[in-house]
Amino acid sequence: MKRPIEKLVTGFSWLCTIMLLGAVFSITGFLFAKGYSSLDTRLIFGDTGILDALLLKKQVFNGLFPAIAGTLVLVVMSVAWAIPVGIATGIYLAEYAGDRVRGLFNLFFDILAGIPSIVIGLFGFAFSVFLHKNVSKAIQPCLLISSIALAFLVLPYLIRTTQVALDGLPEDTRLGALALGATKMQNIFYVLLPKSLSGIMSGVILAIGRCAEDTAVIMLTGVVATAGIPGSLLSSYEALPFYIYYISSQYTTPEELLTGYGASIILLAMCVVLFSAAFFIKKRLTYMAFYRA
């Protein structure tokens, strides 16, 4: 190969790297440059006292507190639905299922992982309309519906990480307890699961990050611009990502827009920390992380 061409290829690769870094730093830098002045406790709590807000004594009207609380409640609920089912499914597929059953279900979960989140949101919405008509008039798009739809969204991550973590265990780890007379179940719960905990944890963290950042599902299933702290499972709620979306099109004053920048910085920091942690725990996570639509 001739030297000029080699130089050209190397130069191209440096150029690409600089372009990508340039894009990322202009995106994050832009947010911080515009929004750093909004970062103080007033951004979150508005004019209400911090302690009063945290103890739910007074409502916060002009701060992000209700949105942050909504996101937290939503994430906890979705993950609470998804973790038991996801991990149980992962265990079954890795340890019990035969080849053909496993192949079939893997196909299903790959498809589920690839379905755009807005379609899952649409399903959640249609489901709530269905329940409203046939079960109870009290049901409409709400926290409960959103959390179930989000649980569907993150289920494939949990299943896949659990399955991969169990599959990756070396053969001697599998056989030790069995040789001592443990049953299959004891082997799974006392040996295999504790050994694959880091892989499963990375899946849980990814699921949390995915729930926190998702906007498409919740905007169809019950999130609203102003609702205060969520009062019940059947009430509508606020969430950070939706707040950002809402402000971007509906802001009326520069101050309002500034809270949008502040909210973006908070959400960005939260998600980047979560995803980096997941990558830190498990090195080869690419296969799970790219499925995000």
Added chain:
Amino acid sequence: MRAVKETAVERALLLSTIVSGSITLIIFGFMLFMALPLLGGGKIFQIFVGSWSPGDGSYGILPMTVGTLAISFLSVTISFPMSIGCSSFIGVLGPKRSGRYLKRIVQMMTGIPTVIYGFVGIFLLVPIVRGLASGGSGMSVITAALMLSVLISPTMVLFFNDSFERVPASYLDAADGLGASNVQKLVYVVLPNAKKGIIIGLILAFGRALGDTLVALMIAGNSTQIPGSVFDSARALTAHIALVIAADYESLEFKSIFACGMVLYLFATAIVIGVRYFAFTDRETR
């Protein structure tokens, strides 16, 4: 007693597997069931190739399908060369240490929420495109595609990098032994051996671009015409769902978004099948 417990646990695990597996089917079933009134009686053709003008009773989703495909193809076209360059930098060409840092940064990028891309798009990219296109709102196919290309590049870079790393070290040692330069190693050894991984990464990134809602919704402009150029405003299927959701439950307009859901579902299935096709042939040849 113990045997009973073992079976009970196994049954419980099987049950949760069946429950989670059925979700995939239930979602498609729901889409089909809700869109059914629109699809019957020869109207199916009208829906998928017609134009969108609810005033005249025409609920075709063709402009949105074209919008989705245009935005996704363009973003992949922009992002693919850039991702190849970056992963070559990480894997072969760049200094080892900066490569590692770059990989860290790209991993962090996977955590940037899509709504942030949209938000920054509105206030940073849209004014720039407005200036370049001299006039118009600045919200167009190219605006969304540029932002999306940043959004999908971590998918490609990390996936390409993984497949670069899977090229057997002995091949690289052999190339080194023959006195190959870094660029020669990349072009003659690494890239040909990672070809399938590259194709799979490309398909997956395309899938991410197809499924994205927020970027298209916020900065593509959302007009319901078929875009004539990259500076035209367009509406993606995903954005269409988000915009029409507020319509009356019983209206045909509302039912038509389930046809959009079905199209997106089928795209997703095609992508998974495409990936599996390449992944399985990959295993056989090795």
